[in-house]
Amino acid sequence: MDVDNLSPVSRDLLLQALSGGQVVNVLYRDGARDEDGFGRERRCFALGERGWLNFLGWEGAPAGAAEYASRWALTGEAREALAREARYAA
DSSP: GGGGGGGGHHHHHHHHHHHHHHEEEEEETEEOOHHHHHHHHHHHHHHHHHHSSSEEEEEEEETTEEEEEEEEEOOHHHHHHHHHHHHHHO
């Protein structure tokens, strides 16, 4: 895995997940679609296909819940590559 091959937006998304190991995307808030969350979700699916993230599941319900979100976790290999990048950047 090469962090340098990631787009700046993808790199930032993964680096945000580095401290907690997860990415949470809010897709619906108070019954309304969250377009930013859906944009992040598409990016997470693409990163998952490339081995950077694993899908953990859904939380809440699209209708009736305060929030409906997806949860993704960094893979072990992704965590190692990002940790090396973070040390290098420091």
